[in-house]
Amino acid sequence: MTRSKASTTFTPFGWHGLECEVPEAWELACYDGAYDAGYASLDDGVDMRLQVRWNRVRNRPKLLEGALKRYERSLKKAAKGTLRFEAGDPGFVPKRHREGRDLAAFRWEGDTAAEGLAWYSHATGRLVMVEVLFRGRGVDKALARRVLGSARDHRDDGRRLWAVYGFAFLAPDHYNLERPELAPGRLRFELRAGSHAWLRVERWAMASQWLDKASIEEWPRELVKLLGLAPRGALEQEEARVGKHRACRFTQAVGRGRLGRRQRVTGLVWTCPEDDKVFVVMAGGGAEDLAEEVAATIVCA
């Protein structure tokens, strides 16, 4: 988390490889799609503040220009011609974020105003459009540039940042989000790589309430049950540490049906009393130490 000159606290937002820094009050409001194509928007509790669209396309001449023209046409059609759209200068984007991208900045003004950045990423083959929206208020160029300047659609370390609602972790970039369950009090990310390898990362709020019902040592058995896979053999549990917290590391062989493929599920569960949260990372069918690796990237209070 970083603080701007105007003392706005910024926090990372990460979704399907796209990441940027946004004011802490902006939270994910809407999402759709997957890694190849999708949409996400963030609001500040009242107005929509950020929109991100992405689409995997084959690069061709004037791809970016064409996409912006089409977008301009659709905006003007929706606004019945009362909208001003103009190209901007993407020079505010830091040099390190410009490499490997064809960039274009734009802005438009109608009932709502927006400062936007679009790019084609040669590394991911995705066309991305990010907009910071200002409704009924003046355009804060510095804020827009701060957010847009931090936007990128992949990292160079082979991992993807997933960051919403104050919860963030890094997962290998070949794991795609299969099913997010972002329910109040419980965030669950189910990621999959290929047909066998999977990763599940969870954050449970109100930990003290949950731990009154079952101690952290009792969680692994319940978590394995919730996977819906038949356990084979005994559940192995041992004490571990994640950051400054005592954790419970567990391993369980599981299989589906009599002839089903067997795999080893490894996981870590720990609690952060200061944050009143329980964190769970479980993995199967992939690298043995994946759960440990992912758990090490989760930061709590």
Add this chain to the structure above:
Amino acid sequence: MLGSVPRLNPAVRWNELDSGQTLVVYEKGPFGPVKWLRKLFAAPEVTELLLDELGAKVVGQIDGRRTVGDLIAYVAKEFRLSRRESEVALLKYMDMLGRRNLVGFEVRGTGEAR
């Protein structure tokens, strides 16, 4: 909705229990054929709802002054949830209380209760 002020139905009995839970005792809706059937089968006119500790804490914050927005902020702070998580949870909870006529909502500025 966020600016409206929830008010507890005065016809409902809110019994705070030592366990931190709240036992809500209220009369079932008095309208339509359901009431007639209830009489026919001598079904009880009164029903009870047990609010858990968390639900009771939220109800305890309803004082006729705090808005739904204030309650969302309370839930976020008290249970260390993000704004969006507390918003979704609280609106769902208010909807449940509203459907049972346990809580009404006063829209500020008009003094109109719904």
